[in-house]
Amino acid sequence: MTKVTIYVTLRESVVDPQGIATTEALQKMGYEEVKSVRVGKMIELQLDGSEQTIEARVNEMCNDLLINKVIEDYRFEIGEVASK
Amino acid sequence: MKFAVLVFPGLTCDLDMYHAIEETVKQDVEYVWHTEADRLDQFDAVLLPTGTSYGNYLRPGALAKSSPACKHLQTFAESGKLVLGVGNGFHILVEAGMLPGGFLRNQSLKFRSARETVRVENNNTAFTNDYTQGQMLTLPVANEFGNYYADEQTVKKLKNNNQIVFTYADGNIDGSTEAIAGITNERGNVLGMMPLPERAVEAIIGGTDGTALFQSIMNNRGEQHVN
Numbered sequence: 001m002t003k004v005t006i007y008v009t010l011r012e013s014v015v016d017p018q019g020i021a022t023t024e025a026l027q028k029m030g031y032e033e034v035k036s037v038r039v040g041k042m043i044e045l046q047l048d049g050s051e052q053t054i055e056a057r058v059n060e061m062c063n064d065l066l067i068n069k070v071i072e073d074y075r076f077e078i079g080e081v082a083s084k
Numbered sequence: 085m086k087f088a089v090l091v092f093p094g095l096t097c098d099l100d101m102y103h104a105i106e107e108t109v110k111q112d113v114e115y116v117w118h119t120e121a122d123r124l125d126q127f128d129a130v131l132l133p134t135g136t137s138y139g140n141y142l143r144p145g146a147l148a149k150s151s152p153a154c155k156h157l158q159t160f161a162e163s164g165k166l167v168l169g170v171g172n173g174f175h176i177l178v179e180a181g182m183l184p185g186g187f188l189r190n191q192s193l194k195f196r197s198a199r200e201t202v203r204v205e206n207n208n209t210a211f212t213n214d215y216t217q218g219q220m221l222t223l224p225v226a227n228e229f230g231n232y233y234a235d236e237q238t239v240k241k242l243k244n245n246n247q248i249v250f251t252y253a254d255g256n257i258d259g260s261t262e263a264i265a266g267i268t269n270e271r272g273n274v275l276g277m278m279p280l281p282e283r284a285v286e287a288i289i290g291g292t293d294g295t296a297l298f299q300s301i302m303n304n305r306g307e308q309h310v311n
Contacts, residue, residue, distance in 0.1 A: 010188075013235065014233060015188075015191075016188075017188065017191050018189060018193065065142070065146060065147075065150070068143055068146070068179065070184070070185055070186035070234070070235065071187075071188060072186075
């Protein structure tokens, strides 16, 4: 079993209202060094398959459903699932 | 003319849409549950109501793609018949790739339930021919993800093809690109809009500016409308 962690962020060209609100909140709390915050999400998959097929399959999943490329970018990491 | 109200799990305003057809154009209208969408070809127009399909998980409208209904809806639209998606129905059309763009959280970060002034930017469509060009409408909105986004290239295309049908005329509170409130596909037979015309068909519920949209569909019976 393999664990894939997908990080989804809004594209750079897209204004992120949550990020803006969070930036302002941090600055109000005194963290003036913060110039910008972008809020994204993480999607974790556990799946079967060889390393070569997983990469292609995960890209397919991202294109088919997990990502809307108009507004979002993504990258992912492939790792082993620790056996319990 | 036969109308279908296509219902995905989590859509809640199917009744409003059904009622709007009964109230305005008094045609045959039927609910079609998403698992029965293989019979859409029996209908002349499909209406996608608003609500929160699949809990809006992942992205608003996105998980509807896991239903085979989306494929049937695409086939239906490719045949040239009319598809109207409002609110979350618009989200589904975008996520299904039937309309360009994407949706972001409202600039205000709030769920907004209000009335908006909406301008008719193109009255030469199958959905707006009963309005006049530039007409100002008062229509309700109720959404958290009303912030339509399209990149520069897409906006250019939308403008060149006259696909922008409605814009917000009095401020653009949700933050939509170019104040866009509604667009059609290139062919002009699929309309997505955030304002809710089905909630504006009776004076008793606060207005009738949505009536002409349903009337427009009737005016087009049997015609192909290409922008």
